[in-house]
Structure formats: structure tokens, C-alpha cells
Amino acid sequence: MTGSSDFPVTGLRGRLTPNAPLGPRAWFRVGGPADWLFVPEDQDDLALFLREKPAAMPVTVLGACSNVIIRDGGIAGTVIRLARGFADITVQGNSLIVGAAALDITVAEHAAAAGLAGLEFLAGIPGSIGGAVRMNAGAYGSDINAVLEWADILTAEGDLHRLSHDELGFAYRHSELPEGSTVIRASLRGTPDNADAIRSRIADIRASREASQPVRARTGGSTFRNPEGHKAWQLIDEAGCRGLQIGDAQVSEKHCNFLLNLGQASSADLETLGETLREKVLAQSGVDLHWEIKRIGRKSEGEQTV
Numbered sequence: 001m002t003g004s005s006d007f008p009v010t011g012l013r014g015r016l017t018p019n020a021p022l023g024p025r026a027w028f029r030v031g032g033p034a035d036w037l038f039v040p041e042d043q044d045d046l047a048l049f050l051r052e053k054p055a056a057m058p059v060t061v062l063g064a065c066s067n068v069i070i071r072d073g074g075i076a077g078t079v080i081r082l083a084r085g086f087a088d089i090t091v092q093g094n095s096l097i098v099g100a101a102a103l104d105i106t107v108a109e110h111a112a113a114a115g116l117a118g119l120e121f122l123a124g125i126p127g128s129i130g131g132a133v134r135m136n137a138g139a140y141g142s143d144i145n146a147v148l149e150w151a152d153i154l155t156a157e158g159d160l161h162r163l164s165h166d167e168l169g170f171a172y173r174h175s176e177l178p179e180g181s182t183v184i185r186a187s188l189r190g191t192p193d194n195a196d197a198i199r200s201r202i203a204d205i206r207a208s209r210e211a212s213q214p215v216r217a218r219t220g221g222s223t224f225r226n227p228e229g230h231k232a233w234q235l236i237d238e239a240g241c242r243g244l245q246i247g248d249a250q251v252s253e254k255h256c257n258f259l260l261n262l263g264q265a266s267s268a269d270l271e272t273l274g275e276t277l278r279e280k281v282l283a284q285s286g287v288d289l290h291w292e293i294k295r296i297g298r299k300s301e302g303e304q305t306v
């Protein structure tokens with residue numbers, strides 16, 4: 001193990017880094033450091049950490065950081081990032097057993113190679129399977145709710161549980177994952193189909209993404225949940241906020257529900273822009289927008305995690 005002797009848990013095999021920058025890992029390219037970043041070697045290593053860590057130490061698990069604003073003051077306690085030891089993908093019958101660190105696009109491609117349809121929607125979502133389960137990620141009329149059979153989690157105390165689909169309580173961009181738990185793998189169901197037909201649908205999804213979303217920008221995906229009966233982007237557009245800018249944070253001209261970091265934005269700029277949108281939409285249409293993006297960490301160093 002690399003890392004510091006100051007860390008309160010011994011015997012870990014993964015990589016431990018104090019004061020680890022998180023901004024470069026985030027899609028928005030913003031955010032302060034983690035007090036500690038732990039990249040566990042494997043499931044047993046993560047379980048050991050969760051069992052032995054001091055009860056008062058906050059723990060935050062991050063995936064591909066494609067749906068988070070990490071605040072400028074960084075994240076207190078330990079941030080867990082799942083990597084190689086959690087990225088296996090295997091085919092079992094008509095299901096794919098996928099590690100939580102596997103990227104959604106990689107899972108879609110494996111499903112295609114195995115001639116299993118139904119997971120194409122993952123090709124347009126730039127996150128990891130852990131984040132997809134947590135967020136019930138979805139696109140093109142499908143979502144994790146429609147394909148997940150079960151998920152293995154480690155609880156906040158380090159115990160392994162297999163949760164059935166129904167125990168995960170999926171709703172629109174929401175799951176009832178137990179507080180403090182980490183998804184480590186999931187089983188996703190496919191339907192046998194021609195591999196070339198699946199690949200062609202994946203290509204269509206990727207092309208349609210490129211056309212409609214700022215997929216190469218520093219962004220965090222959909223900023224707000226679509227309120228019942230409305231599209232968030234349309235409400236933002238009607239409130240006159242397309243292209244609105246605060247510092248280097250801007251509402252995308254291409255897709256109004258996406259915020260962009262034009263280069264030098266801080267997390268505070270992005271969050272202030274988001275709150276400004278909420279105020280303007282409320283004034284214009286009476287609809288209260290709710291954040292889909294998770295805002296995590298301290299606004300400034302020294303502040304408690306919120």
C-alpha cells in the first residue's frame with residue numbers, strides 16, 4: 001500500500017492519498033481535494049476499510065464524477081474511488097454481471113458483443129455502473145430500473161448484501177440505496193438479438209447524443225430533474241436563460257439543462273448559476289426545479305461537509 005502512516009486504518013492494500021485533488025477527475029473539472037482518497041484493491045480491501053474506519057470519519061463514494069459538482073472546499077474524510085478490482089464484466093446466460101467501476105459505454109459494448117439487446121441506452125451515459133445504479137440512470141426510453149436484476153453492495157459497516165431489484169426502490173433518477181452503502185457489482189438482463197443490429201443502435205444513440213448535447217464540454221449532464229409534466233430545459237429556455245453566464249459558468253446554448261465550465265469556473269460559480277436558474281424559472285413559470293446533479297463537499301476549506 002502507498003499512502004500515509006497518519007491514516008487510522010492499517011493493513012489496507014489499495015492506494016491511499018492524502019489531500020488528493022478531485023477536480024481533474026470530475027467532468028466539470030472543478031472541486032477541491034479529498035482529505036483522503038482511497039482506491040481499494042478489491043472487495044475485501046474495501047470491506048476492511050469500512051469495518052475498521054473510525055465511526056466519525058465521513059465516507060463518500062465517487063464513480064466517473066459525471067453527475068456531481070464537487071464543491072471548492074473539497075470533501076471531508078475519505079473519498080472512495082472504485083477502479084480495476086471492480087471493473088470485471090462477465091456474461092451469464094442472458095445477463096451481464098458487471099463491476100461497479102465498469103463504464104456504462106463499456107457495458108453496452110460487451111452486451112452487443114454477446115448478442116444481448118436492451119443495454120444500448122447505456123452507450124450515451126458517460127458514468128460508471130455504480131453511479132448508474134445510484135442514480136437510476138436512463139435515456140432513450142429505458143433506465144437501470146428496466147434491466148437490473150440485483151446489485152451487490154457493501155453497507156456502511158462493510159457487510160456484503162445482495163439487493164433484489166425491488167429492494168432498490170427505483171424511481172425517476174432515484175434509488176433507495178441504503179445510506180452510506182457502496183454498489184460493488186450488478187446483474188443486468190439482456191434479450192438475445194443480432195450483434196450487428198445492437199451495434200448499429202449504439203452508433204445511432206452516440207450520433208444523436210453528439211447532435212443534441214454538449215458531450216465534449218466540461219459539464220455534469222442534466223442539471224435539474226424534469227418536473228412532473230414539464231421539461232427542465234424548456235422551462236429554463238422560457239425563463240430567458242439560454243446562454244446565461246456567471247463568471248466562466250454558462251447555461252449551454254445547445255441544451256439549456258446542461259451547465260458548462262468554460263474554463264475557469266469555480267464550483268461556487270456553477271452552483272450560483274444553478275440557483276439563479278431556479279429563481280428565474282420559479283418567477284417565470286411557478287415551477288420549483290430540483291437539482292439532479294449531486295452537489296457534494298465543503299463550500300470552503302474548514303467548513304463541515306454538507
Ligand SMILES: Cc1cc2nc3c(=O)[nH]c(=O)nc-3n(C[C@H](O)[C@H](O)[C@H](O)COP(=O)(O)OP(=O)(O)OC[C@H]3O[C@@H](n4cnc5c(N)ncnc54)[C@H](O)[C@@H]3O)c2cc1C
Nearest residue numbers: 063064065066067127128130131132134137138139183221
Ligand atoms: C455529457 C453527459 C451526458 C449525460 N447524460 C445522461 C443521461 O442521458 N441519462 C442519465 O441518467 N444521466 C446522464 N448523465 C449524468 C451521469 O452520467 C449519470 O448520472 C451517471 O449514472 C453518473 O455516474 P457516475 O459514475 O459518473 O457517478 P458520479 O457522478 O461519480 O456520482 C453520482 C452519485 O452516485 C454515487 N455513486 C457513484 N458510484 C457509486 C457506487 N459504486 N456506489 C454507491 N453510490 C455511488 C455518488 O456518491 C453520487 O451520489 C450525463 C452526464 C454527462 C456529463
